[in-house]
């Protein structure tokens with residue numbers, strides 16, 4: 001279980017530096033917030049640092065920048081034992097006014113969080129055990145913030161949610177079972193924030209994977225209604241292992257999606273590289289072959305987009321492909337593929353030069 005969280009945290013840590021630098025520049029006081037809504041004890045039993053300490057260290061780094069950022073952290077943890085550990089581990093940052101810890105459940109803490117952060121840019125990190133402690137209604141006040149620099153990273157237990165949904169499918173007249181079914185239906189509905197999942201779930205002949213995809217897609221659709229671009233990444237312990245969680249990233253800015261795409265790609269690529277190094281791979285190809293195949297695949301996708309959109313820019317190409325193929329291709333791959341199409345004279349830049357930037361207007365001649 002823990003190792004999955006360890007996979008999420010480095011991604012979040014890497015992402016947070018450019019996020020902080022960028023969003024601080026739109027404020028007058030260079031103050032931004034990260035809210036660790038399911039903070040934990042700040043240190044794992046094996047003594048490794050949990051997310052609150054990782055964030056506090058990051059805050060120290062931001063304060064040392066040439067143009068410093070005040071990176072404030074609010075941690076939420078209802079379990080008293082964890083909370084006391086959290087308080088003691090973050091003591092020095094509490095004294096500096098950087099960390100505030102709230103000893104409540106996330107949903108009960110939302111009003112206090114929102115009043116503390118005011119209209120400041122904020123990133124909410126939502127990392128619960130299982131799917132049932134975050135109802136969609138808990139997120140509404142956050143999703144409705146007028147501050148456009150509001151982002152969410154949710155560690156979403158797709159596997160757990162599908163198990164609850166499956167438990168609604170048994171047939172029984174036993175009053176206890178009937179009650180349990182009704183509770184499970186209610187739970188799924190509250191988590192994804194809509195009730196229209198049930199009929200299709202009952203009638204469609206879904207595989208386990210399809211069921212998870214279906215529930216996840218309804219959840220994403222709901223998040224998007226609030227003006228967010230939403231990208232998801234399947235978290236696995238290693239290549240070839242089943243997906244248990246999805247990292248769901250919500251932003252209102254395209255640049256955020258591009259940044260997160262690259263960081264997650266790098267994580268995925270290092271998993272692939274480990275696989276080859278450990279000779280555990282079942283793939284008949286080498287790491288370099290994988291890289292080449294990936295670029296060929298992207299080139300085909302880009303060309304099929306270009307056939308429908310003969311006048312475009314590199315940014316538009318990326319934006320059109322990045323959601324469906326999140327973290328499958330790095331920005332460098334997009335650059336290389338577009339450059340190759342220009343070199344082979346299938347694509348032409350308006351200024352006639354070979355080197356282009358993201359917004360250069362491009363024409364496809366096939």
Ligand SMILES: C[S@@+](CC[C@H](N)C(=O)[O-])C[C@H]1O[C@@H](n2cnc3c(N)ncnc32)[C@H](O)[C@@H]1O
Pocket residue numbers: 005009037038039040041042049050051052076077078079082104105106107127128129133
């Ligand atoms: C997965 S752990 C968090 C790990 C932490 N993010 C890290 O990376 O170190 C989930 C934490 O959420 C806490 N928790 C349980 N129910 C909660 C709720 N309703 N609101 C907020 N936190 C809750 C648990 O006590 C537990 O410490």
